[in-house]
Amino acid sequence: GQNIDQPTEMTATEGAIVQINCTYQTSGFNGLFWYQQHAGEAPTFLSYNVLDGLEEKGRFSSFLSRSKGYSYLLLKELQMKDSASYLCAVSTTDSWGKLQFGAGTQVVVTP
Amino acid sequence: DTAVSQTPKYLVTQMGNDKSIKCEQNLGHDTMYWYKQDSKKFLKIMFSYNNKELIINETVPNRFSPKSPDKAHLNLHINSLELGDSAVYFCASSQDDSGTGSSYEQYFGPGTRLTVT
Numbered sequence: 001g002q003n004i005d006q007p008t009e010m011t012a013t014e015g016a017i018v019q020i021n022c023t024y025q026t027s028g029f030n031g032l033f034w035y036q037q038h039a040g041e042a043p044t045f046l047s048y049n050v051l052d053g054l055e056e057k058g059r060f061s062s063f064l065s066r067s068k069g070y071s072y073l074l075l076k077e078l079q080m081k082d083s084a085s086y087l088c089a090v091s092t093t094d095s096w097g098k099l100q101f102g103a104g105t106q107v108v109v110t111p
Numbered sequence: 112d113t114a115v116s117q118t119p120k121y122l123v124t125q126m127g128n129d130k131s132i133k134c135e136q137n138l139g140h141d142t143m144y145w146y147k148q149d150s151k152k153f154l155k156i157m158f159s160y161n162n163k164e165l166i167i168n169e170t171v172p173n174r175f176s177p178k179s180p181d182k183a184h185l186n187l188h189i190n191s192l193e194l195g196d197s198a199v200y201f202c203a204s205s206q207d208d209s210g211t212g213s214s215y216e217q218y219f220g221p222g223t224r225l226t227v228t
Contacts, residue, residue, distance in 0.1 A: 033216060037152075041222075042222055043201070048214070087154065098167050103152070104152055
């Protein structure tokens with residue numbers, strides 16, 4: 001099975017930067033996803049990493065180190081609308097299509 | 112245009128009843144999923160279908176029975192509802208990655224909030 005750990009909650013100020021870490025233990029790693037979920041809504045896809053390195057997409061970037069079983073999601077120029085839960089999810093080759101989700105990190109953006 | 116839709120959005124019912132949740136996707140995806148998100152917001156996969164064939168069946172009570180009449184629809188029927196079944200159930204779909212070995216992002220429906228009293 002997979003163990004996926006991420007912090008429960010983080011608070012940051014509008015305009016600041018926040019980094020959400022995710023560590024995982026798995027065999028047959030086949031990619032790591034980040035999803036955003038606002039309260040009462042569905043998760044929406046943010047990023048996908050399968051190779052080591054940084055993927056940048058506007059204000060959001062995601063990093064992966066497969067050897068360390070580590071990823072982070074970087075949110076820059078925080079806006080109030082970024083207040084949400086951020087879910088780290090791992091895909092493996094032995095469970096095709098199945099995503100194992102972490103418990104999510106609640107990010108609170110304050111004025 | 113809605114990509115993944117679910118009905119109903121809210122479902123309140125009593126213990127022991129049988130209920131169904133429907134899901135449809137218009138993305139042309141071959142794979143569909145059911146997830147359960149509990150009160151602690153932990154999202155856990157229940158089932159996955161690829162081209163109407165069951166491919167993932169997690170440790171879920173057999174009171175839960177998915178049915179896929181075609182690859183655009185995946186319904187979830189729950190028998191003898193229990194208090195612990197109260198949760199938000201999400202349907203999702205993704206492109207078929209069985210032949211490519213790659214993973215693709217999943218698109219989630221709006222969720223069905225089930226409350227069992």
